[in-house]
Amino acid sequence: MSCEIRIDGLVKRFGGSTVLNGIDLHLKPGERVAIIGPSGTGKSTLLRCLNFLDRPDEGRITLGDLSLDAARAHRDEILALRRRTGFVFQNYALFANKTARQNIMEGLTTVRGWPEAKAGARADAILRQIGLGDRGDSYPAGLSGGQQQRVGIGRAMALEADLMLFDEPTSALDPEWVGEVLDLIRRIAGGRQTMLIVTHEMQFAREIADRVVFMEGGRIVEQGPPDRIFGAAEDERTRAFLRRVG
Amino acid sequence: MLDIAYMGELVPVIAGYVPLTLFMAVVAMAAALVLAAILAIVRVLRLPVLDRIVAVFISFFRGTPLLVQLFLFYYGLPQLLAFMTNINGVTAAIFGLTLHFAAYMAESIRGAILGVDRSQWEAAQSIGMTQAQLLRRIILPQAARIAAPTLMNYFIDMIKSTSLAFTLGVTEMMGAAQKEAAGSFLYLEAFLVVALFYWAIVEVLSVGQRRLELRLGKAVAR
Ligand SMILES: Nc1ncnc2c1ncn2[C@@H]1O[C@H](COP(=O)(O)OP(=O)(O)OP(=O)(O)O)[C@@H](O)[C@H]1O
Ligand SMILES: [Mg+2]
Numbered sequence: 001m002s003c004e005i006r007i008d009g010l011v012k013r014f015g016g017s018t019v020l021n022g023i024d025l026h027l028k029p030g031e032r033v034a035i036i037g038p039s040g041t042g043k044s045t046l047l048r049c050l051n052f053l054d055r056p057d058e059g060r061i062t063l064g065d066l067s068l069d070a071a072r073a074h075r076d077e078i079l080a081l082r083r084r085t086g087f088v089f090q091n092y093a094l095f096a097n098k099t100a101r102q103n104i105m106e107g108l109t110t111v112r113g114w115p116e117a118k119a120g121a122r123a124d125a126i127l128r129q130i131g132l133g134d135r136g137d138s139y140p141a142g143l144s145g146g147q148q149q150r151v152g153i154g155r156a157m158a159l160e161a162d163l164m165l166f167d168e169p170t171s172a173l174d175p176e177w178v179g180e181v182l183d184l185i186r187r188i189a190g191g192r193q194t195m196l197i198v199t200h201e202m203q204f205a206r207e208i209a210d211r212v213v214f215m216e217g218g219r220i221v222e223q224g225p226p227d228r229i230f231g232a233a234e235d236e237r238t239r240a241f242l243r244r245v246g
Numbered sequence: 247m248l249d250i251a252y253m254g255e256l257v258p259v260i261a262g263y264v265p266l267t268l269f270m271a272v273v274a275m276a277a278a279l280v281l282a283a284i285l286a287i288v289r290v291l292r293l294p295v296l297d298r299i300v301a302v303f304i305s306f307f308r309g310t311p312l313l314v315q316l317f318l319f320y321y322g323l324p325q326l327l328a329f330m331t332n333i334n335g336v337t338a339a340i341f342g343l344t345l346h347f348a349a350y351m352a353e354s355i356r357g358a359i360l361g362v363d364r365s366q367w368e369a370a371q372s373i374g375m376t377q378a379q380l381l382r383r384i385i386l387p388q389a390a391r392i393a394a395p396t397l398m399n400y401f402i403d404m405i406k407s408t409s410l411a412f413t414l415g416v417t418e419m420m421g422a423a424q425k426e427a428a429g430s431f432l433y434l435e436a437f438l439v440v441a442l443f444y445w446a447i448v449e450v451l452s453v454g455q456r457r458l459e460l461r462l463g464k465a466v467a468r
Pocket of ligand 1: 037043
């Protein structure tokens with residue numbers, strides 16, 4: 001649940017363009033880091049590379065005793081990394097052919113090989129934590145956006161990951177559902193889950209993050225405690241961005 | 247005028263061959279489904295080399311008439327491959343129907359797989375599922391639902407296509423009608439009876455197909 005996380009010199013290119021330009025980021029166990037920055041800056045790509053949804057071209061990712069050389073990582077290392085990092089998608093990405101409960105169980109039964117009963121009990125506990133104790137048998141299509149995203153978070157929680165990655169978890173939601181999802185993430189953050197969260201909700205980032213990272217053009221421009229970044233950023237680019245987003 | 251009494255006599259005769267027709271269709275359909283799913287997966291995953299081979303296979307079996315393919319298997323290949331010398335008509339027909347329909351069905355299944363939202367692949371990968379696990383548990387069940395109506399149509403087509411087995415000397419429904427007609431010279435009656443038989447079988451299946459679609463539609467309201 002808690003180990004040191006190190007990202008060193010991560011580079012990602014798409015065709016000719018370099019989208020991540022050598023990202024270094026270290027997270028202490030239980031640390032909550034928010035990533036902010038303009039559109040097209042590589043925030044999603046960074047998160048996706050940490051889960052190998054996009055394969056990084058260079059760099060090293062280290063989670064406790066697991067350390068991958070991005071350029072050379074083979075299948076088993078990638079699966080191991082994915083099992084230790086939970087990903088929450090902007091558009092929920094729930095399995096449409098599975099109920100809420102089955103969505104949460106899937107990683108436990110299929111990936112970890114837990115027996116049905118044990119995985120079911122864990123899924124029920126998570127359903128209660130995410131406030132959907134009575135909706136476990138609903139299919140995603142029968143849930144509201146906010147409920148679907150809570151299941152998406154529950155599915156990632158089930159992994160008991162060393163690192164949880166949130167990619168703009170509320171930006172696909174109707175405004176009425178944003179609050180309940182932020183509340184849930186707040187509670188997870190309160191449990192000192194190590195997390196990396198990309199968000200456009202500046203107030204929220206300020207409130208839950210131990211550290212805020214400002215990215216632009218595939219690089220980390222500046223990082224520090226929320227009060228300093230939001231109150232007295234040193235880099236002009238950070239200040240310009242914050243003025244723009246209000 | 248039609249010899250109705252003769253047609254009545256033919257009904258039990260042709261009915262006796264319904265099981266063989268259905269046997270060929272069901273076996274070939276089952277084999278074609280498995281093969282088509284494999285071909286579709288090879289194409290979707292763009293497996294190196296295999297993908298090219300499968301593309302050519304599909305192109306050939308879609309690009310040539312079924313009758314020509316059946317003749318190739320039954321009359322042609324035994325001249326080349328010794329172990330095929332004793333292939334019987336039923337086996338050759340099942341073989342040919344399987345490959346022919348697998349080529350068509352592979353394209354529908356491929357389309358259905360690609361019809362499953364890409365983000366579900368990523369979500370399955372993100373929790374650490376292997377390619378095989380995510381196909382089996384997440385993608386294929388949804389693709390099957392999308393492809394089901396089309397695949398049912400292929401099954402109906404398959405049943406009608408088994409009539410070509412008679413050109414390989416198999417006495418199935420069509421072959422039986424042909425023999426009867428050759429004896430009685432009542433071609434119209436004999437072929438009308440066999441046509442009505444195919445029609446009836448297909449109608450029964452179409453009812454089943456509509457029921458199936460209703461059920462699938464309800465199972466996961468999307
Ligand atoms: N699969 C891809 N192929 C090619 N280019 C890509 C791909 N994915 C992302 N990019 C490019 O990489 C850059 C960074 O994209 P990314 O989605 O990481 O930005 P972001 O910071 O998350 O932006 P946003 O705030 O809009 O979500 C963009 O210029 C984008 O066009
Ligand atoms: Mg993004």
